[in-house]
Amino acid sequence: MLSISLVAEEVFTVGNFPVTNSLLTMWIGIVLVSLTVIVGMSRARLVPRGLQLILESIYTFFLNLCESVLEDKKQALRAVPFITTIFLFVFAANIFSIIPGVGSIGFYKGAHESTEQYIAHAAELPPADMPEAVDEAHENSAAVGAGHEGETFVPLFRPASADLNMTFALAIISVVVIQIVGFKSLGIGYLKKFFNFKSPITFFVGILELISEFAKIISFAFRLFGNIFAGEVLLTVMLMLVPYFVPIPFYGLELFVALIQAFVFAMLTLVFIKLAMISHAEEH
């Protein structure tokens, strides 16, 4: 049976702090990205080669992007570290969804330990009144690993973006940065966007702007989480339906989605930063 869990499973605890599989994968991603950058830039040459060339072209790409959106070289130089960091981090978090072993390597946990978190499992199928379902469950659990009935499978790794906690945290960071940039460039006048008592219409528009500021967090978080989680589910279902060859194009699709979503997250943050820097008076 499919083992799809909406929440990240706990792998082990450090003191009282539960370490989930998505957090573990995120740490690995952070270490890998840091190592890549450190190794690539440790022997930096004037004429870049190899890894340094790749890293520098990523940086230049985002510098050009920031410059074209913000229309100011100085501000682009200040924005580009944040934007590039978001891109690299989200990409590193996404790319784990297509690495083999992520989601399939794991261990079995006893049924007595908090099963309510683990869902859609063979063991939870109704036992008595549906004989064929039980047969199917037996077959499937035998396929997954014989003799593990009543236990739940806990994957050791899980893509960090497939955990709503991580995407929500990232969305909050990005929206807070947008507000800070707004206050920095417009001063206290930034609040005029949200609280404007000139006329009832402007007041109402301000309230809408305020709500949309919070809606940004939710849409950021759910876009990334939904895309990567849906990709995971898609791959799991395809692998269950046709185990050989057919899932290969879907891996390509997931690679594309991982790249596009990382870019969309960075790009949207950049565009919202630009919007926060413009006052309403200038707009009209």
Add this chain to the structure above:
Amino acid sequence: MEQEGLKLIAMAIAAGFGAIGPGIGIGILVGRALEAIGRNPDAASKIQTNMILGIAFTEAIMIFALVVALIIRFVE
């Protein structure tokens, strides 16, 4: 058992109806983008990048519906 069946129906409705709007949206989006490329083939790369960005945003709405469907199914 009945509760479970209702949940499955609710999930199917949420995902199915959620797919209608973005489906139409992506159709219009790509159609217009191809029209624009046909008119001005030199701008193809620029239009393509923006088209993919637009598709990603439109697709996100479908993904919201999918997340709602998955939450209906899997969250007790």
